[in-house]
Amino acid sequence: MTAIAARLSSVPARIGGGARFVWARWWGKALVGLVALAALAVFLLWLLVIRGLPSVEQLRTYEPPLPTHVRGGDGNPVQSYARERRVELSFAEYPPLLVKAFLAAEDRTFFDHHGLDYPGLVRAAWQGLTSGNTPRGTSTITQQVAKNLLVGNEASYARKLKEAILAWKIEDTLSKEQILELYLNQIALGRNAFGVEAAAHAYFDKELNQLTLAQMAYLAILPKGPANYDPVRHADRALERRGYVLREMLKNDFITQAQYAEASAEPLGTVLRRTPRVDPSGGYFVEEVRRQLIARFGETAKATPNSVYEGGLWVRTSLDDRLQRLAAEALRAGLIRYEGGRGWSGPIRHLDIDGQVEGGNWQQALLNTNIGIDYQDWRAAVAIAREGSGWSIGFADGRTGTLPAALAQMPRRGTTSAAFGAIEPGDVIAVAPSGSQWSLRSVPRISGGFVVQEPATGRILAMQGGFDSRLQAFNRATQAQRQPGSTIKPIVYSAALENGMSPASIIVDGPFCVYQGARLGQKCFRNFANMRSAGPRTMRWGIEQSRNLMTVRTAAQIGMPRVVDTMKRMGVGDYSPYLAIALGAGETTVARMVNAYAMLANQGRGLNEGSLVDFVQDRHGKVIWPENWRPCDGCNAPAWNGGPMPRPPVRMRQAIDAQSAYQMVHITEGVIQRGTATVLRDLDRPMFGKTGTTTGPTDVWFIGGTPQFIGGLYIGYDNPRRLGAAEGGTVAAPIFKQFAVKAYEGLDKLPFRAPAGIRMVRIDRMSGKPVFGTFPDDSDPKPAVIWEAFKPETEPRRAARHAGPATGPTTAATAAPAAPRDSEFLQREGGIY
Secondary structure, eight states, X not given: OHHHHHHHHHXXXXXXXXXXXXXXXXXXXXXXXXXXXXXXXXXXXXXXXXXXXXXXXXXXXXXXXXXXXXXXXXSOEEEEEOSSBOOOOOGXXXXXXXXXXXXXXXXXXXXXXXXXXXXXXXXXXXXXXHHTXXXXXXXXXXXXXXXIIIIOOOOSHHHHHHHHHHHHHXXXXXXXXHHHHHHXXXXXXXXXXXXXXXXXXXXXXXXXXXXXXXXXXXXXXXXXXXXXXXXXXXXXXXXXXXXXXXXXXXXXTSSOHHHXXXXXXXXXXXXXXXXXXXXXXXXXXHHHHHHHHHHHXXXXXXXXXXXXXXXXXXXXXXXXXXXXXXXXXXXXXXXXXXXXXXXXXXOSEEOOOTTTTTTTOHHHHHXXXXXXXXXXXXXXXXXXXXXXXXXXXXXXXXXXXXXXXGGOOSBBTTSSSBGGGGOOTTEEEEEEEETTEEXXXXXXXXXXXXXXXXXXXXXXXXXXXXXXXXXXXXOTTTTOOBOOGGGGHHHHHHHHXXXXXXXXXXXXXXXXXXXXXXXXXXXXXXXXXXXOOOEEEEHHHHHHTTOHHHHHHHHHHHOHHHHHHHHHHTTSOOOOOOGGGGGTOSOBOHHHHHHXXXXXXXXXXXXXXXXXXXXXXXXXXXXXXXXXXXXXXXXXXXXXXXXXXXXXXXXXXXXXXXXXXXXXXXXXXXXXXXXXXXXXXXXXSOOEEEEEEOSSSOOEEEEEEOSSOEEEEEEEOSSOOOOTTOOIIIIIHHHHHHHXXXXXXXXXXXXXXXXXXXXXXXXXXXXXXXXXXXXXXXXXXXXXXXXXXXXXXXXXXXXXOOOOOOOOOOOTTTOOOOOOOHHHHXXXXXXXX
């Protein structure tokens, strides 16, 4: 043991002696210095580079920016919102030839290396050092994934170093297939297309699995710089680079000689612009949906994870394609009908771009405007050059045509000269085909808004905010603040019904003045068109004939604070309690007015505002709006199971009394039968509504409908000016009729159901007094006797009868025909309420 201890004690001395021996030599000092420098380099690399690198683990849960997809009420796509067009696919969904094309173009040894191409790195570094420039290119697909998703696109040696380290770590974390999936979903390929599926649509208007080999090879050249191989500006360069990719595919045995020859002979075959996948008639609807989504979820991921442009939302809306097309057609036809004979309204826009129109690039200039017309066979065209007695015009698809002087002879508005002479090169005009040539059309300057809503749910089924959303982005259905005129009167009288009045209440149609103080003096109201007073009349008569004096007298009697409170509860607007508000002086929108009428039709229940969106799902399918959303269990069952019918949850509130709402609906059915909207009477179905004409008139309105849906519209100039002799009943109601004739085809004729407690009483239509022994004549639109709806204890009372002498029984042969009984009417109308 003593010997062993002695040997061990001598070891440090021998080691120390060895260290001194090494340190005494020059190479020893150099070796120690190199080790120290290596340790310092590793420490600095960790401190300056590795420590700040993002975690590769986040790639496992990476969610690329995805567009928001919008669907209609039937589930069909109607629009998408995106700043980066992208469709996310799994690796198994990529055609094998497409993968091989990208490998041939970008990284043919991808499946062999571990993230880095070492010979390529040495070559790039040498080229960078000898040229004095930062090295570019030579990045493997894995390095490109690291660059695109983790470190950015800075051109520097530091970025290259970070990229290389991350590529190594990515290869340790993800499989080759997962890396390619990230790459092919994320890569920017031009035309706002990110990922190969979006690029297939952008360049070839095809699904990815429909592309030819040559088209796949073209997509594979784009990562080097989409602008460098633009198929329009640099077609020759694109063909040359595509040929290189095909040769590389042949060289690596990815394709056969026959495939190479066929693909090489194929032209580029790109399209200038992809075919729209949506119906443009719903432009105003989907734009309003976009505004609401941005207000709730924000635009980008910086705002919320479920953003509109990056969150990949799935939005189900209430849009009914058929009703939307009918509403758009009816409004457009009404606007054109009103402006008929007023002359050409002028060009839609002027393209003031030097050298583009005359130089042959007019097509791109026209495409950049995004102008289009979705009305009958009308087209938007740009005037290229005048050629003799005609204009050469061009269209967005690249085709050209001729507009002869003979087909452009309508006068320029405000002048007597023909429109043909007023056209200039660069003018964007509306034209329609006329044989082999084209004829000039005039886009109306007057505009308007049209909304269709389902009263039972509050869902907006159609919305048209002008002539065409690609010509006029301003949505007059929701953004235009207009005076509603007499369409506000049913809201005023609903307040009266809630405060003790009845449809048979007598109101004086006579002079009505109010003292406004020493400065303003006395204000006297008057009926529309200065109609003379009719004296004491029933509330029903006053609404049917739209008498202003009866309306302001009623509002003054119950108090304007109660009137404006009712307007606020029904979502029309928040107004000061001035009497003029009762005649429609307060501004509101078509959408708000239609929503208020939908409440009337739904027994006083409704939403604060009409609903455009049924629900919103995140990219994983979870419903994130409305809050506390619940599915309707059983609503999609194939057949009835014999139990209670499933009811979808409805988020409605009681805005006004149900009985008052029904009374107003029953009264305004008379507007259709014998009031200011008799143009709708021959639709021959239970319908209520009210026309409106503002002072001037500057706007004309109609709002009304059936239990199935309510429609409302106004027309007027954006900068209000007089419409001449136009009235709601002669201009707005016919527009609604054009819509309704087709919209109600195939629908049942449903009556408005009365709430519990309503009593139907026969009264004299003019005096409001009860009638006995006579029944209404349903075939006469102006019967002397009508059924009127009363609340309990408010109906006119039958006078007491004294018992007379008893009479003997009457034989069947001599008995008089039995008069109709009240019970027969009640049963015919759906039961006793």
